[in-house]
Amino acid sequence: MKTNRPSMSWRPPWWIAVGMALGLVVLSAVSRDGGGVNLLNALVRFANFVVIPGISYGCQLALGALGVTLIYAVMRFSDFAHADTMAFGAMGVILVTRVLQGMGISAGPLPTALLALPFGILGAVILALVLDRTVYRFYRQQRAAPVTFVIASIGAMFVTNGLVRLIIGPGDQRFADGTRFIVRVQAFKEMTGLSEGLALRTTHVITLVVAVIVVLGLFFFLNRTPLGKAMRAYADNEDLALLSGINPERVALWTWIIAATLATIAGTLYGLDKSFKPFTYFQLLLPIFASAIVGGIGKPLGAIVGGFVVAFSEIAFTYPYRKILGYLGFEADGLVQLLSTDYKFAVCFIILVVVLIWRPRGIFQGRVI
Amino acid sequence: MADPFLIGEAITCGYGDTNILHGCTISVEKGEIAVIVGPNGAGKSTAMKAVFGLLPLRGGAVRLGGQDISTLTPPDRVAAGMGFVPQTNNVFPSLTVRENLEMGAYLCPRNMGGRIEQLAQLFPILKERSRQPAGELSGGQRQQVAVARAMMTQPKVLMLDEPTAGVSPILVQELFAKIQEIAAAGIAVLIVEQNARQALSFAHKGFVLVQGNNRFTGTGQDLLGDPDVRQSFLGG
Amino acid sequence: MKPGMGRPFWLALAMVIALVAVGVLQSWNVALAILNLQLISAVMALGINIQWGYAGLFNFGIMGFTALGGLAAVLVAMPPVAEAWAAGGRGMATAAVTLAGTAAVIWALHRVVKVKALRRPAMALVFVVGLALTRSFYSPSVAAIEAVDSSVTGFLGGLGLPIMVSWLAGGALAAAVAWVIGRITLGLQSDYLAIATLGISAALVAVLRNEDWLARGVKNVTTLPRPVPYEQDLHGQDWFVDLSAQVGMDPSLLSGLVVKALYALLFGSVLLVLFWLSHRALHSPWGRMMRAIRDNRDAAEAMGKDVTRRHLQVFVLGSAVVGIAGAMLVTLNGQFTPASYAPFRYTFLIWVMVIVGGSGNNGGAILGGFLIWFLWVQAEAGGPWLMTLLTSGLQEGTSLRQHLLNVAPHMRQLVMGCILLMVLRLSPRGLLPEQSGKHNLAQRRNGTERS
CATH class of the missing domain: 1.10.287 (Helix Hairpins)
Known part of the structure; x- marks a missing residue:
């Protein structure tokens, strides 16, 4: 079961079959009364309820999974505290946002939280470094087993979670301000004359833009700077990195700084998009791990692809397709939902198990834990 | 006589409760090639590790250029001018060849391009495959990258742990030739080698270890000519 | 640092004294309530210790098996x-x-x-x-x-059988599901196994929450029968009223105590039986083999031991013990509330118990269960008390003070985290380490690292 098949070749007949099926659907839609409009309506509805939220959520998961994957690559353990680090960073952002709002400072149409982001990052970085100094460094110097690190990270998870609940409380926090929508449903309908509307929320666009910038920056760092290369080298071959004069403490320091930064950004974007609640953040742990593993743990590119795979599956599996099918000429009785929305978290777990069994090293051939 | 440039003198060390080396001495001068040979389990690799500081000494001392470096950590020894090529896992597999070399120059990136250029004359592979991940190279190519990475640290002593392991026989001679070129540039080279006959043929100095002790020491030619050595270790 | 026989004794004595102190200072009702959950927690910790301590398996799906035990209670005891x-x-x-x-x-x-x-x-x-x-x-x-x-x-509905039957059924149900899960996941190494089981337990609980036809989902099953008499039945009877007069207590108070004590007796005997069984197993040839596999998997495999099969065995056994505890928990609560199954409380807290108590040592796991549950409960109560003290300098009614008082119960997460980290650092093998001494967290780099 552990053996790793070299590559799963995708047979062309599959794609041809899928393409033909799609073609048939399109044809049937176009050939009905109102033809093309119905197809457009279906597409718009799909974009509005699946594509846009999927991209947004995918970016958030990808940023979280990047942190997990970096920590795994460099320090060889799965950081169970990572979701709580996200909550901690987002909490810092919220608190500073409140202060800024109190002082009357805002970012105009953008959420004030973007101004507060550096402070939140600072808070999360400090927490991560304190935990590293007090907890992980000892085990690193001992060259302790990965399980010890995992258990230590559970301790860190309890501590971080406790701190978040102590400082901001367990309740729900909404901190998005500024302009809520870039395109409103009503405006879109009037503009296009379609019966389906498309809403483009500011947070969606911000999420995408910020995620793209951060990911580009991260890849530039990893592939172009001496420190980034040293981090990759250390992840590749710890002993040889030592022989090359790479200081493991420095690598660990920067790994935590980057992971905490990514976590804060991911946590803030998620909070802006939905809302901030410590327990919800804790629950993100599973999709984030799933993203990292599906992509191939230890592979940054894998974390991004994994994030989108998990996000889109979660949404696509739990979205009711009745109306879309209606536009395409298939009237259905039920909701045409593959799984009830309550099983959102089960979806990522199913993907995880499927990947673990058939392709344990993930899409990008990451490490086998 | 003055101390040799690098000397591990009367080294005793081992794993757990047992000692593997019992007061064994290894030394090499600048511009010289010294080869450690011996039967399996004689402590060849252990001697190498002890000299490089990967194993704590239980007796004896290691001196480089007259300075006692017995207490330095391996990274500190790299900074002090010792380059080490481990037997296995001696490249960064997912880094490109070029990046592997850059990592060798991590501590001292001055004039990196020029140094890489220089090494590329010795090892053309560095240029040809510069953008390929080192993990995708063949055994012999990988070994060249490994040696080049160690050379990027600008060592005064280069230590190679069985550099020909996993290298196809045709390329062994070529690799040895390159190592001789490196020594000719004034670098002290210390090699642990299975191909005893071949290695001794060009070595300035040979150390035959048996059960953690120096059994024979002499120039490569002496050892090759010694009937005892031939009888016991070179298969007649 | 090798503790003699003294250490378990003194730690156990300290636990007893702490419980008595709660009984005297707070109330005996509270003390018995804590004791009951301590016993159940100890059973859970025992189950996990069988997996972790005997075989080095990283099961983060405790919550799921606990919930399955609870489901069994509903399916066995509720009338159809x-x-x-x-x-x-x-x-x-x-x-x-x-x-x-x-x-x-x-x-x-x-x-x-x-x-x-x-x-x-x-x-x-x-x-x-x-x-x-x-x-x-x-x-x-x-x-x-x-x-x-x-x-x-x-x-x-269920089968309408006595609820004590469900303790066995809970174990069996958990074992059956563990067998399936184990078949899927046991080829995985430590971290993957942890994440996979964490995911599976989340999915299991999602099923229990949403499939109303099975056990009413989040609408809860609240009228589970009891294995012990109801309080009101007790103090309606003459002999009981006489008894309480003799002891000099209010019958309603005494009935509460008696009921809790009866539960404690039941749970305690289950714990003792399981402890005895697992002790026997650990010191049987089977247990020695398990530890051999744990300490050097490669060598055991080379000697022809079917490691994955042994792991499956131990995974099923340990999960069954957790399932029994889950059924007992629902029996004690008298209700099945799927929404209450949270990984913090039912997975990670149990892990804290095992690590703090001493992995590989059944006595240690049980002690950990007692100790950590005690602290978990007392930290919830102690947090506000401490916070009141700390904030007494602040003005009455300020929003900061109010906020601090509101969030004070959450201090226990922090306390648990600190305890775990401190034990892991200062006494990595737990308060009662495994006697054989080979099993050391800090030395277990082999196997997982090189793969």
């Missing part, structure tokens, strides 16, 4: 709902048959069809058709079942 069976029983049975049939056909296709290009599409087709067919029976039946008197029942 005849109307629901009449409304949807046949449909559900058909759905089960079609589902099984689909699986069988897919399996057969996998075996029989040799042409690869045909196999996958055929399997996919059967999967989709089978699922659609199953759903067509399942959905209406679920609707019918859930419509039956939905404020009270709306589920199929």
